[in-house]
Amino acid sequence: MQSEVIISGFGGQGTLYAGQVYAYAGMDEGKHVTWIPSYGPEMRGGTANCTVVISDEEIGSPSALHPRAVIALNLPSLDKYEPLVAPGGFLIVNESMVNREPTRTDIHWLMIPANNIARELGNERAANMVLLGALEANMKALPDGALERALEAHTAERLKKFISLNIEAMHSGAEYKVD
Numbered sequence: 001m002q003s004e005v006i007i008s009g010f011g012g013q014g015t016l017y018a019g020q021v022y023a024y025a026g027m028d029e030g031k032h033v034t035w036i037p038s039y040g041p042e043m044r045g046g047t048a049n050c051t052v053v054i055s056d057e058e059i060g061s062p063s064a065l066h067p068r069a070v071i072a073l074n075l076p077s078l079d080k081y082e083p084l085v086a087p088g089g090f091l092i093v094n095e096s097m098v099n100r101e102p103t104r105t106d107i108h109w110l111m112i113p114a115n116n117i118a119r120e121l122g123n124e125r126a127a128n129m130v131l132l133g134a135l136e137a138n139m140k141a142l143p144d145g146a147l148e149r150a151l152e153a154h155t156a157e158r159l160k161k162f163i164s165l166n167i168e169a170m171h172s173g174a175e176y177k178v179d
Helices: 015-028 075-084 114-121 124-139 146-154 157-174
Strands: 002-010 032-039 047-055 069-072 090-094 108-112
Touching: 002 015, 002 075, 002 124, 015 032, 015 047, 015 124, 015 146, 047 075, 069 075, 069 124, 075 090, 090 124, 108 124, 114 124, 114 157, 124 146, 124 157, 146 157
Parallel strands: 002 069, 069 090, 090 108
Antiparallel strands: 002 047, 032 047
16 A cells, blocks of 8 residues: 655644654655655745655655645645545644635545644644644554654654654544544
């Protein structure tokens, strides 16, 4: 099975980091993985997105014209990527930064107040992990615990103090399920 995911938002929202965690989790589980980042010249506030492909077999192309899933951390990302999600796919939206619901009826979508949840947990910057947890809980592309193990194995030493917060954020996001 192959899963293509696009994670998109403003620079500084952790879009690329969420994609890295997802890619590392797939790699650690013995899957074939690609992670392709794309970002504007701005350090914070510009657009940023990444495409992650995780597969049981060799990957033919690292791009995803119609991804199985999209995480949209802001309104411009929802506007750009909602039309591209494959029918039957998943769209996980950061309701804290978006003022409309998706309009497509042929996909599964969730509106999650990720910034609010992360703020309640102690750090609003964990919103990306809330949404990543929701994505994996619904898509089930990886074995249980793979994201947590990847965080523990691949987080830089100076950031290890945030591992428990990020895991808690992922678990909070995992409570959101599509109908």
